[in-house]
Amino acid sequence: MQNNRKEHLYKILVIGDLGVGKTSIIKRYVHQTYSTNYRATIGVDFALKVLNWDSETVRLQLWDIAGQERFGNMTRVYYREAMGAFIVFDVTRPTTFEAVSKWKEDLDSKLTLSNGQSIATVLLANKCDQKRDFLTNNSLKMDQYCKENGFVGWFETSARENININEAANFLVKHIIASENDILKSVVPDTISPQLNSDKEMTCSYWLSLD
Amino acid sequence: MFSHTGTSQGEKGQLQSIQDHEVPESCDKTNTQPCGTKLPNGHGGHSAHKLTEWDNPNSSLPAGSYLNSEGDHVIANGELSAGSRGGALDAISSVLPPQDAAVDRTTSSEDCLNAQNAVFNDTRSCSEGDPSLDRNSSASPSTPKHSLRTFSSSTFLNTDSARLSPDDDETFSTSDRPDDSIFTDLMLLSQKNWLVHLQLFLCIVSAVFSGFDMLCDDIFGRSLFSRKQREAQSAAGWKLFGKVPLRESPPKDSKTIQQEYEARASKSDQSPSLPAQGRRKNLEFEPLSTTALILEDRPASLPAKSEEEAQRHRQEYDEMVAEAKKRELKEAQKKKKQMKERFKQEESIANAMVVWNNEILPNWESMRGTRRVRDLWWQGLPPNVRGKVWSLAIGNELNITSDLYEIFLSRAKERWKSFRETGSEMESDADSADRESSLDLIKLDISRTFPPLFIFQKVFFEENLPRLFNHFKSYNLTPDLYLIDWIFTLYTKSLPLDVACRVWDVFCRDGEEFLFRTGLGILGLYEDVLLQMDFIHIAQFLTRLPEDTPSERLLSCIANTQMISSNRKWAQVFNALIKDKEMEKSSSPTVKNS
Numbered sequence: 001m002q003n004n005r006k007e008h009l010y011k012i013l014v015i016g017d018l019g020v021g022k023t024s025i026i027k028r029y030v031h032q033t034y035s036t037n038y039r040a041t042i043g044v045d046f047a048l049k050v051l052n053w054d055s056e057t058v059r060l061q062l063w064d065i066a067g068q069e070r071f072g073n074m075t076r077v078y079y080r081e082a083m084g085a086f087i088v089f090d091v092t093r094p095t096t097f098e099a100v101s102k103w104k105e106d107l108d109s110k111l112t113l114s115n116g117q118s119i120a121t122v123l124l125a126n127k128c129d130q131k132r133d134f135l136t137n138n139s140l141k142m143d144q145y146c147k148e149n150g151f152v153g154w155f156e157t158s159a160r161e162n163i164n165i166n167e168a169a170n171f172l173v174k175h176i177i178a179s180e181n182d183i184l185k186s187v188v189p190d191t192i193s194p195q196l197n198s199d200k201e202m203t204c205s206y207w208l209s210l211d
Numbered sequence: 212m213f214s215h216t217g218t219s220q221g222e223k224g225q226l227q228s229i230q231d232h233e234v235p236e237s238c239d240k241t242n243t244q245p246c247g248t249k250l251p252n253g254h255g256g257h258s259a260h261k262l263t264e265w266d267n268p269n270s271s272l273p274a275g276s277y278l279n280s281e282g283d284h285v286i287a288n289g290e291l292s293a294g295s296r297g298g299a300l301d302a303i304s305s306v307l308p309p310q311d312a313a314v315d316r317t318t319s320s321e322d323c324l325n326a327q328n329a330v331f332n333d334t335r336s337c338s339e340g341d342p343s344l345d346r347n348s349s350a351s352p353s354t355p356k357h358s359l360r361t362f363s364s365s366t367f368l369n370t371d372s373a374r375l376s377p378d379d380d381e382t383f384s385t386s387d388r389p390d391d392s393i394f395t396d397l398m399l400l401s402q403k404n405w406l407v408h409l410q411l412f413l414c415i416v417s418a419v420f421s422g423f424d425m426l427c428d429d430i431f432g433r434s435l436f437s438r439k440q441r442e443a444q445s446a447a448g449w450k451l452f453g454k455v456p457l458r459e460s461p462p463k464d465s466k467t468i469q470q471e472y473e474a475r476a477s478k479s480d481q482s483p484s485l486p487a488q489g490r491r492k493n494l495e496f497e498p499l500s501t502t503a504l505i506l507e508d509r510p511a512s513l514p515a516k517s518e519e520e521a522q523r524h525r526q527e528y529d530e531m532v533a534e535a536k537k538r539e540l541k542e543a544q545k546k547k548k549q550m551k552e553r554f555k556q557e558e559s560i561a562n563a564m565v566v567w568n569n570e571i572l573p574n575w576e577s578m579r580g581t582r583r584v585r586d587l588w589w590q591g592l593p594p595n596v597r598g599k600v601w602s603l604a605i606g607n608e609l610n611i612t613s614d615l616y617e618i619f620l621s622r623a624k625e626r627w628k629s630f631r632e633t634g635s636e637m638e639s640d641a642d643s644a645d646r647e648s649s650l651d652l653i654k655l656d657i658s659r660t661f662p663p664l665f666i667f668q669k670v671f672f673e674e675n676l677p678r679l680f681n682h683f684k685s686y687n688l689t690p691d692l693y694l695i696d697w698i699f700t701l702y703t704k705s706l707p708l709d710v711a712c713r714v715w716d717v718f719c720r721d722g723e724e725f726l727f728r729t730g731l732g733i734l735g736l737y738e739d740v741l742l743q744m745d746f747i748h749i750a751q752f753l754t755r756l757p758e759d760t761p762s763e764r765l766l767s768c769i770a771n772t773q774m775i776s777s778n779r780k781w782a783q784v785f786n787a788l789i790k791d792k793e794m795e796k797s798s799s800p801t802v803k804n805s
Contacts, residue, residue: 042704043695046750061747077691 006056010176011063011081015103016088017096018067021126024159025088026064029169034160041066044078051173058173079111084120084176086168091125091134091156104149115183120175122168123154129161564593572596575603585720589766592716604719675731675772679738686746690730693753697733698726705754706733710762717769724774732769736760 014022023041027033030047045064050057065078087103089096100123108118123146128134134156146154152175155168509515516524566587571578578584592600672690673680683689696704701718702711718725733756734741741749774780 042699043754044692045754046747048747048751077689081687 007059008053008056008177008180009059009061010083010173011061012172012176013063013065013079013082013085013107014088015065015075015085015107016067016124017090017093017099017103020067020088020090020093020096021159022067022086022088023064025086025124025126025157025165026062028159028162029165030062032162034162036160040068049169051170053173053177060169060173075106076110079107082111082119083113083180084122084172086122086124086172087151088124088126090127091131092127101149104151108150113179113183117179117182118150120152120172120179121150122172122175123151124168125154125156127158127160128156128163129158559590560593563587563590564596567593567596567600572599572603579604588720589717589770591713591762591766594712597712597716601715601719671727671731671772671774672734676734676738679734679741682742683749686749688746688749692750694730696754697730701726702729705756707756707758707760710760710765713762713766725769728769728772728774729765731772731774732765733760735772736765736768 014026016022018040019038023039023045024034026045026047027035030049041064043066047062047064049060049062051060052058063078063082065075085107087100087107089100091097104121107121112118123142125134125138125142142154146152153171155164155171157164157168159165571584571587588600693705702714706714714725714729718729721728733753737752737756741752744752
C-alpha cells in the first residue's frame with residue numbers, strides 16, 4: 001500500500017447484445033476516445049481505469065465481453081469474481097433491450113456475492129444521442145423496470161457524445177463499495193484482523209485471493 | 212498586442228515601400244498593410260529577397276545598424292519543439308526574457324501572434340526598426356527591448372533558395388489584423404556589417420530548421436552592442452511583414468524539418484544553386500558550418516568576445532557536436548542494421564520463391580512431405596506463392612467450386628438474417644433435417660474447441676512453462692481468457708499481420724495442433740515480460756500482442772515448444788480426452804468450468 005492509501009480492485013463486467021456499444025463505452029471511459037469504426041469483440045477485452053475515490057484508490061478492471069451469441073457459453077468463465085456489471089442496450093434497437101433481461105438472468109444465475117446477493121448492476125441505455133426522446137418517453141418505465149429486474153439504477157448514455165459515462169461508473173462504484181461494506185459488516189464479527197492490515201485484507205478478500 | 216512606441220509615419224512608409232519592393236508578390240492589395248513573407252514554417256525561404264536586399268546597400272541604414280540580436284525569437288512553426296531536436300544547434304538558442312520595456316523603440320511589437328495563431332504562440336515580440344544589434348541589453352538598463360520577430364529561413368547565402376522549395380515558399384499578404392501578422396521583421400543592415408548579418412541569419416536559419424520555437428541570441432553575448440544601439444536608434448530599419456501562415460498543408464514534424472534543414476544546408480554549402488533536397492541523403496550528420504560560426508570571433512568592428520565567453524562557446528559547441536554526432540551515428544547504425552536485415556530477408560524470400568515456383572509447386576504431391584520442403588515452409592512462404600501453397604495444403608476434399616460457395620454463402624446469410632430477426636434459435640431447431648448446416652454448428656465448433664483448451668492448460672502449458680503457469684495460476688488467469696481470442700481468429704487479432712501469416716503458413720501444414728503450439732510459443736517468447744505483470748496487464752498484453760513481435764524469434768520459440776506430454780503426443784492426448792468426453796456424455800457440450 002503506497003502512501004497508506006486504501007486500494008480497491010474491482011472487476012466490472014460490461015455485457016449486452018452485439019453492437020450496443022460496450023467497447024465504445026469503455027474506450028470513452030478509459031481512453032477518452034471514440035471511433036465510429038465497428039469491430040466486434042472476440043472473447044473478451046480488458047481495460048483498467050484508476051479512480052481517486054475520496055482518499056482511496058479504486059482500480060476498475062473492466063471486462064468487455066463479446067456480445068455475440070456464439071460466445072454465450074463462455075460467460076461463466078468471464079463472470080467469475082466480478083463485483084459489478086453494466087448491462088448495455090442500444091436505444092435504437094428494441095431487440096437489444098429485450099435481451100437485457102436475458103443477460104441479467106444469465107449473470108445472476110452464474111454469479112452471486114458471498115452473501116448470496118447478486119452483484120451491483122447498472123443498466124445503460126446507450127446511443128442516446130441518436131434518440132433524444134428516449135428519456136422523456138421512458139423514464140418512469142425504466143425506473144420500474146430496474147426495480148423489477150434488480151438493477152441498482154440506469155443511465156442513458158452516449159459514448160459518442162460522452163454523456164453520463166462517468167456518472168454511471170461512479171454510481172456503480174458507489175454501489176459496489178456499499179455492498180462490499182455490507183458484506184464486511186456481516187463478516188466482521190467473525191474476523192479478528194489487526195487494524196493496520198485491514199486495508200490489505202479488504203482488497204485481498206475481494207480480488208487477490210482468487211485462487 | 213502591439214505597442215507602437217513612436218514609430219514615425221515616415222518610417223512606416225519607408226518600411227512599407229521597402230517591403231513592397233522586396234516581396235512584391237506578397238503585397239496586400241488593399242495596401243493598408245505591410246506586406247511580408249510568410250513566417251518560415253520551419254522551412255520555406257525568402258532569403259532570396261532578403262539576402263538580395265541585404266546585400267544591397269541601403270542608404271538609409273547607417274553603418275552599425277544591425278539585425279537585432281538580443282531578443283531573437285525565432286518564430287518557428289509551433290510544431291517545432293523548443294528543445295533538443297536541434298542537437299548541435301542548441302546552443303545558439305537560448306531564450307531571453309523580454310528585457311526592459313521598450314524605450315525609444317521605433318516599433319515594438321509584443322506577442323503579436325498568439326491570438327491569431329496558436330501555432331506561433333511561443334513567438335516573442337520583435338522590435339522592428341531596431342537597427343542595432345544589441346548585445347548588451349541585459350547590462351544596460353536603458354536598453355530597449357529588442358526582438359527579431361521572424362526569420363526567413365532558408366539556406367544561407369543561397370539566393371536561389373526561395374525557388375528551391377516552391378512548396379514551402381508561400382507568401383502572404385498580411386492579414387486584416389496587422390498587429391497579429393508580423394513575422395518577418397528583419398532588420399536589414401548595411402553592407403559593412405554583412406558578416407554579423409550573416410551570423411545572425413545563420414543562427415536563425417539553423418534554429419528554424421532545427422525546430423526551435425525560439426531563438427535568442429546568447430551566442431553573441433549580451434554585452435556588446437549597447438553603444439551602437441543607441442546610435443542606431445534613429446536609423447530606420449528594414450522590416451518584412453508577414454502574415455500568419457494558414458495551415459494549408461499539414462505541418463511537418465520537427466524531425467522532418469530538421470532533416471530538410473540539414474539536407475538543404477549541406478547542399479547549399481556545397482553548391483548553392485542545387486535544388487534543396489527534401490531529405491538529407493547521407494546519414495552521417497556533420498554539424499554544419501553554420502553552427503561553427505559561433506566559434507568565430509566577432510567582426511573587427513565589434514568588441515571581441517571575452518576569453519571566458521569564447522571558451523564557453525567552444526565548450527558548448529563541442530558538446531553539441533559530440534551529442535549530435537553520437538545520436539546521428541546511433542540512428543544511422545540502427546537504420547543500417549535494419550536495412551541489412553531487410554535486404555537479407557528480401558533476398559531469401561526471392562530465392563525461396565524461385566525454389567517454390569520451379570521445383571516444389573510443379574511436384575507438389577511428391578515433394579510436400581520432404582524434409583527440405585518442410586524446412587522451407589517453416590521459414591515462411593514467399594508472399595506470392597503463399598496463396599497457392601495454402602490452398603494446396605488445405606486441399607478441397609468436398610470439391611467446392613466458387614459457385615457452390617456462393618450458393619452456400621447466400622443461404623447462410625439468409626439463415627443468419629432470419630435468426631437475427633427472430634432473435635431466437637428456434638429457426639434452426641425447427642429445421643432439424645438441415646441441422647448439420649445450421650447455425651448450431653458454429654456453436655458446436657466452439658464447443659469442439661474447448662477440449663484442446665483444457666489440454667492446453669492442464670497439460671502442455673504447465674509442462675512447457677511451469678514458472679509462467681504458476682504465475683498465471685496465482686492470478687487465476689485461465690487460458691480461456693486469451694486463448695479464445697487467439698484460436699478463434701487464428702491469431703489475426705492478436706498478432707501483427709506479418710507474424711500471423713507465418714503462423715498460418717505452418718497452420719496450413721500442421722493443422723490445429725500448431726495453433727496451440729503457437730500459443731505456447733508466444734507465452735514462451737514473452738515469459739519474462741509476463742512474469743512481471745499483474746492480471747489485467749497480462750490479459751491486455753495477451754489479447755493485443757506487441758506490434759513489433761519478431762516473427763523469427765517467435766517461430767524459434769514455437770520450434771522449442773514440445774507438444775509432448777508424458778510421451779504422448781498432442782493428438783494422442785487430444786483423442787484420449789475426446790473419448791473421455793464422449794464417455795461422460797455430459798448434457799453440455801462445453802467443458803465444465805473448472
